[in-house]
Amino acid sequence: MKKIVAYKPLPDDVLAYLHKHVEVVQADAAQHDAFVAALRDADGAIGASVKITPAMLDGATKLKALSTISVGFDNFDVPDLTQRGIVLAHTPDVLTESTADTVFSLILATARRVVELADWVKAGQWQGSVGPAQFGVEVQGKTLGIVGLGRIGGAVARRAALGFNMQVLYTNRSPNPQAEHTYGARRVELAELLASADFVCLQVPLTPETQHLIGAAELRAMKKSAILINASRGATVDEAALIEALRNGTIHAAGLDVFETEPLPVDSPLLSLPNVVALPHIGSATHETRHAMALNAAENLVAALDGTLTRNVVNRDVLRK
């Protein structure tokens, strides 16, 4: 029987499914040496939120498949995996809608100051009718700029166009005709998106090209009234520049699910800015979606080890090798 390493706790039924097909060794990635030793003795591995470097795979000569319980795969060196003949599988689609809900929660929470005002009520400060000091800004009818309109961006565009009557602008390297046709989304250059959008929403994968895609110059190019939403990866934004922009009023507010360092350090200035809504990377974190992701990743791993996986493959070149 093939042996796999599970480096994240899995639901009981998903573990039971894996036990039917493979021998499962549970490992704690925080115990670096033991984790690397376990990888060296395995045919496959399943987990999430751990950087897997090429050095960790040296000596893992049996390893044929890695299955990440996420759609993002910035924790892996994909060309290196391909060269080693290791299939990398991920979990697109199953998390699209729950992540789009998180994005929209951030849009509404920042615009209507939901978290700040809920805290204000709990602090006993609600002592009369609210006035302009507590007013927010409208969401409906505004312009949403989506940087990276793929699966999740498309689900955000649907909510925006059909639910909130918003105009949708987007940037992608290639057009998304379906979003243009169905939601009236218009593809523009990043400069036009930044200058026109009331909400700038990042949904690109983290790659060398998208690292610090939004820095000081891009923040200056946004409207003073604009709100930045990031539920992609922390490093797509230059966080130090964002903190400056939020302090100086260069932009109005930010809704953030992801950060350059996670968990967000307790002394981060982001935590003391009233115009920031910070979430603990909960994009896909519902019971239903996290279960679907774990099952999907387990099925991907078993199929990859069987040589029958055809979808959810990040490095298709490996299959052709």
Ligand code: NAP
């Ligand atoms: P996707 O379908 O691949 O969409 C990504 C979009 O970004 C594509 O439309 C792509 O279009 C565009 N893109 C890629 N590189 C670009 C670049 N250099 N410049 C401009 N656009 C670029 O992926 P998805 O399923 O929507 O997921 C997107 C990302 O969301 C994931 O990679 C992950 O990091 C993040 N995510 C976060 C959470 C969370 O918990 N917060 C949950 C799920 C996903 P082109 O290829 O045409 O450029």
